Amino acid sequence: MITAIISPYSFKGSILKLNDTINYAKEIKAKSLFLCDENFHATVAFIELCKKNKIKPIVGYRYKDKVFYAKNTNELYQLFEAYNSNNFENLNLEYIPSEEIYFAYYLPNQRYLYEIFSEFLEVKPVEKGVLKKIYCDLDVDEYKLSSNQTLPKAPENFLDLKVSNDEYERLKKEIQLVKEKDFVDYIYTIYEIVRTAENLKIKVGPGRGSAVGSLLAYKLGITKINPLKFDLMFERFLNPGRKDLPDIDLDIEDERRKELIEHLRRKFKFVYHISTFSNVGKKTLKKLAAQFKISSQKLEYLLNLPTHKSIHAAGIIISTEKINVPVKENVIEWDMNSLQKLGYIKFDILGLRTLTILSELEKKFGNVPEHDKKSYNLISKGYTTGIFQLDSFIGKRVSRLIKPDNINELSIVLSLNRPGPLNASIDKQYAEAKWKNKKILELDQLRETKGVLIYQEQIMKIAMELANLSAEESDLLRKAVAKKDKNLMEKLMNKFEKELSKKLSDNTVKEIIDVIKEFSEYAFNKSHAVAYAHITYYLSYFKTNFPKEFYKTLLKFDTSKKENVIFELQALGFNIRLPNINRINEKEKEFVIPLTLISGINEKIEIQIFQNGPYESFESFVEKNPELNFSIVESLIKVGAFDDLADSRRKLLEKLKEIRSGVNSQLLKISSKLFGKKIEYNYKPEQLWERCDMEHSILGFSITKPVKDFKNYLSPYAIAFSRNQKLATHIITKGGYATDGISTFKINAPDNTYTIINERKPKLINGLKKINYILNYIYSHKDIEKGNLYESVTFKRNGKKIKILKSRPLIDDYDIIIEEGT
Structure with missing residues (x-):
């Protein structure tokens, strides 16, 4: 057998x-x-x-x-x-x-x-399936699989571009190398993808990765960042020593990625997705161990076994001729590694939700000016919810520390906002260099980063300009040091050190080598950082200048951070209003929570509700919206959407039960006769904390304050939460909810007034306390902002202690002192 x-x-x-x-x-x-x-x-x-x-x-x-x-x-x-x-x-x-x-x-x-x-895997095991003897003596020749992919052919005049005098030499060099490497058709295919997207008015990002360093890509419109303006290196993208194709990845708005690929399929005929596989990880292994009551060690062999196939998030294969691959539903059965081993060229088109949001905002408000100071100020204060690359809690901290005031420095912030640089405290080194002029190395190649090694290209420039290494050798040195390849690093570093010694002192050479060895693994791709910094800035511009539209657009496409949005709006001085079944004309500093934040209500249903209004009563709403699901109406009641029409949510919930009892449980189909008889309900309005509970059950946060007319003399909770900052807030609690008079949040504490220290494990102190923030260091006056009555900041300057009343810190390295006499 x-x-x-x-x-x-x-x-x-x-x-x-x-x-x-x-x-x-x-x-x-x-x-x-x-x-x-x-x-x-x-x-x-x-x-x-x-x-x-x-x-x-x-x-x-x-x-x-x-x-x-x-x-x-x-x-x-x-x-x-x-x-x-x-x-x-x-x-x-x-x-x-x-x-x-x-x-x-x-x-x-x-x-x-x-x-x-x-x-x-939920499959039935076979009775006999052990591999013991192997007999398969079949007459088979050697298989020789290879790529027969055909890329679109570039026209002869494709690279005949108009250039200015300062672009000529650089572009000439790039085009020559691209032709030598036979990459023209590849670049032409990318060009056609971008052109197709732009003809469809699909938002394409400014660029991604080292390709942003190519002037050719910029002149073709593939990227939107002029590399000459930002001193970006082509050699990081492509140099004579590179044999494989350089990646030119594209970002587009995620909502229209499918549409673009369908158009590319019509254009090029053969366009396929690529398979990817999910594997058994350590978490899955632990679950299996618990399920079968066996130790994880005995199941370790199952690690990395594939569990199911999915589609690669970005990669596609394009060919103008049919290719010899197994395909199901336009998805190639092989993964990216298998295809590349056979010589297939993939194209990465990644859908970014950020670009969908940006596209919506640009349609409403037009293009962004090159420099808007207010937009950088907002980032510098840590209000970066919904801001690309900086909306994590760590991103907020780095933004407050560095306080970027231009696109170059914003690129630095993005480069530092990663685990490696942060664990190595490179963010603090840069802050020291910026605010206190404490530079690590005085080199021209590090001038833009204040003497701190931040970019991969800086290693290459030092190697090329100071050590006379070729572009290929410089790129290899960058890779060797980053990956700690000892053999390659030793070979290149010897030449590097020898050449440096001809121009610089022994101490300077040692300093350079030490810095490169210590920090190069944390260095980031400058071209990528500069491109992404533009997206970050664009979003900050719209957020700063059109805040309500920004937040509404953000919530339209991403509800995962709705609580963060609400607290940040409150931190910025907005009065948050609960959803309402009647359309409300917002005041300048008002923000009405959209109905779409309620489960089951999409934009279409929200529009329908408003078009059927206005409503004078709960009954009129039900009559005019007979097809609304019962649970949706119940949710509307709980979030306070009828508060302007009724004084008790509990009473409306009881009315809803009465209505539901006589109709289909799935749909509200109510005849007007039902409301001909008036039904009396003797329910008292629910307590405020009960309303908080209702709102939280539907929205995941609460707007109603559990106690009215409370005054906080410390930092607003919304500021501490939005900036991820350890600040003190004065609160009052009732029924498991707390308020500082502005915001409401859940809390596990008895009803009382407290001073809460907002940190990972919040600390509660009975009563109102005066708080003094003792700064361990201060870089500039921008590290302190105006605070509340019982807040103060103390720091040392020239050996003297300075205390500023009614102030709070913007940076994070400080101790909190509770002062007596409150």
């Missing part, structure tokens, strides 16, 4: 990892292996590993009661074609009846792991 292996990529419970299976085959001196999945996910890796280990690979496909197999490359392509068209009836290939094949799913002594994994 012939032996065939089923790989884990069949998702049939197999745990035959390819490497281990091939090693086992070598141990028992098997000369060939027969792969027989019901897909082709594992084909490329299987063939490659078999060849590497001098085992003959045989690829088959099981269809009903037959197993077809390919005797050569051409037949393998025929097998792909039959699979793609799901037409095996006319396939003229040799086959073996299924009953004559023994299908293996696991290695010896792995039955229990196989059964556990099968149960996890």
Whole structure:
């Protein structure tokens, strides 16, 4: 009987990892292996590993009661074609009846792991599936898979571009290298993708990655950042030593990515998505261990086994001619690595929600001016909710520390806002250099970053300009130091040090080498940072100048940070109003929560509700909206959308029950006769904290204050929350909710007044206390802002203590002192 292996990529419970299976085959001196999945996910890796280990690979496909197999490359392509068209009836290939094949799913002594994994995948394990003897002596030639992808052909005049005098030499060099590398058609394809998107008025990002350093990409309109203006390096993108294609990745608005790909398919004919696979991770392993009451160690073999296929978030394959790959529903069965090994060129088009939001705002308000000081001020205060790359709590802290005031410095903030630089305190080093002129290295190549090594390109510039290394050597040095490749680093560093010593003192050479070795692994791609900083700035501009429209657009496309939005609006002085079934004309500093934040209400339903209004009573609302789901109306009541029409939400909920009892439970279909009889309800209005509870159950936050007319003499809670800052707030609690007179939040504390220190584990102190923030350092007067009556800041200057009343810090390194006499 012939032996065939089923790989884990069949998702049939197999745990035959390819490497281990091939090693086992070598141990028992098997000369060939027969792969027989019901897909082709594992084909490329299987063939490659078999060849590497001098085992003959045989690829088959099981269809009903037959197993077809390919005797050569051409037949393998025929097998792909039959699979793609799901037409095996006319396939003229040799086959073996299924009953004559023994299908293996696991290695010896792995039955229990196989059964556990099968149960996890919800498939029934086979009775016999252990791989012992291997017999598959089929006459098969060597498979030679390769790419037959055909890119669109660039016109002869494609690179005939108009240039100014200062662009000529740079562009000439770039075009020459692109032609030498035979990359013209690749760049033309990217150009056509961008042009197609822009013709459809689909927002394309300003650029991504090292491609932003290419003047050619800028002149073609692929990127929107002039590399000459920002001193960006082409060599980081492409240099004579680079043999592979440089990545030119594109960002577009996520809502229209599918639309763009459909148009590209019409344009180029063959456009496919790429497969990607989810694997068993450590969390899954722990769950399995708990489920089967077995230690995680005994299940470790299951780590990294594939569990299901999905579609790569960005990558697509484009070809003007048909390609020899297995495809289902326009998705190639292979992953990115398999395709690249065969020579296929992928194109990354990533959908960004940020660009969807930006596109909406630009349609309403037009383009953004080059420099808006107020927009940088908002970032510098840490109000970065919804701001690209900076809306994390850590991003807010870095923004407050650095206080960027131009696009170059915003690029630096984005580069520093990563775990590596933050763990190495490079953000603080830069702040010291900026505000106190404490520079680490006085080099021209580090001037823009105040002597702090932040960008990868700075390493390359030091190597090229001071050590006379070639562009290729400089790029290799950057990679070697970042990846800690000792062999390559030692070879290049010796030359680097020798050349530096010809121009600089021994101390300076040592300083440069120490800095590069210490910080290069944290260095970031400047071209990428500059491009993304523009998106960050654009969003900050709209947020600063059109705040209400910004937040509404943000909430339209992203409700995941709705609580953050509400607190930040309050921190910026906006009065938040609950949703309302009647359209409200907002005042300048008012923000009405949109109905779309309620589950079940989309933009279409919200428009319908407003068009059916205005409403004079709850009954009139129900009459005019008979098709609304019961749960939606219940949610509207709980969030206070009827508060202007009724004094008790509880009373309205009771009315709703009465209405529901006589109709279909799914839909509110009410005849007007029902309201002909007046029903009296003797319910008292619910307490304020009960309203908080109702709102929180629907929205995830509360707007109603549990206690009226409360005055806070410390920092507003909304400021502490929005900026992720350890500040003190005076609050009063009632029924599990707290307020400072502006905001409301849930709290686990008895009813009382407190001073709360807002940190990861909030600290509660009974009563109102005076707070003094003792700064451990201060960079400038911008590190302090106006505070409340019982807040003060103390810091040292020239050895003297200075205390400023009614103030609070903008930075984070300080101690909180509770003063007596409150």
